[in-house]
Amino acid sequence: MAKIIYHTHDNKTHTVDVQKGLTVMEGAIQNDIPGIDADCGGGMACATCHVYVKEEWLDKLPIKEDGEEDMLDMAFEPKKNSRLSCQLIVSDELDGLEVNIPSKQS
């Protein structure tokens, strides 16, 4: 288990334990954290699990695979610290990861 901290757009903070090996997207869906749609189910084929990663975590994350940046072009208000949460696999290294969920996904 690793702690993942989700800040939702309504200024609430949800701290949940996510099983290692699941993605940050799945952690949000399974814990009913609002604001992550994940329309395609984790296939990097939509951009509706978009999150903003807290700056200090950015270089600790797995690097973007081909295609993630292309999908982020289509996200709602992408920024430099944007990631698709379906591409972030939870591990010990990500214990304590903080992400902000945008006001909407589309």
Added chain:
Amino acid sequence: MNKTDVLIIGAGPTGLFCAHQLGIIGLSCEIVDNLDKAGGQCIELYPDKPIYDIPALPKCTGEELTDNLLQQIKPFKVKFHLNERVEQLKKIENRWNIKTSGGIEFDVAAIVIAGGVGSFEPRKFSIKEIEKFEGTSLFYSIKDKSIFKDKTISIFGGGDSALDWAVELSNTSKVNLIHRRDGFSGAESSVQKVKELDEKGKIKLFTKFQIESVIGEKNIESVKIKHDEGETKEIKSDYVLGFFGLIMQLGPILEWGLNINKKTIEVNTENFETNINGIFAIGDICSYPGKLKLILSGFHEGALAARGCFKYAKPDEKLRFEFTTTSKAAQERLGIKK
């Protein structure tokens, strides 16, 4: 009025195979889809990407899968209604009346919703004040390119649509192409072409810029764009085009009284009927315990839903289980000559 046994909503692989299963058991159907072609997500999201988990097909692309399915349902002469979105639903005695966005009406015994994650619609700019220009000086798709002649056009996006239109319109218009990063997701040859045209001064390329605001009264006059590092620019624009791909929305189906859970429709696993008798849901749009969002699951769901439709379409007949290898009736329906 189009009278048929079953209306299938969605022309993705699941909807297409359900049409096949309906045809085999002797029911007629028509298909409505919001896109301009059959194939659904396979064609719209990943036409060239290989799929490796279609039973008995070690590898095929989304496009090949769609072509094969269309080939497979050819004997049934299924009528397609593309570029149409279903809107209204009304029950008239034992049948359903459905109206589409383009005013097409159907009279059917049963409905199969194979809508994927909803209908595809263009993604839009996130700034509120730009909405009022939509359809006059802001567009998310191009129907008549002649209106852009000799005008200044600002195109936003980095995919094939943005690049292709930038190249095309640069022949007759002044084109600004604005994209949020240096990399593009469109074809490399188009990226090179855009860069050449930028060097020749035919296109003005702004990378690492995003829209900040829009200025204009009745029509757009200029757009303000902001660089990653904070610098802003105001560029004159008669028209703004946004190409940010598509999003999927459930749309009017939400109002039909179906049990909806997290954007999916709850069904039973016996025949994939919803809480409303005569309305079935299959593929990515349906949910039940253990649901897998795989194309092969959609095929199975479509086969059972088709049989579920039978009692509504032919209440006085009994459906017999048959194999296509031996059933004369099925082979006749397939147009097989012996």
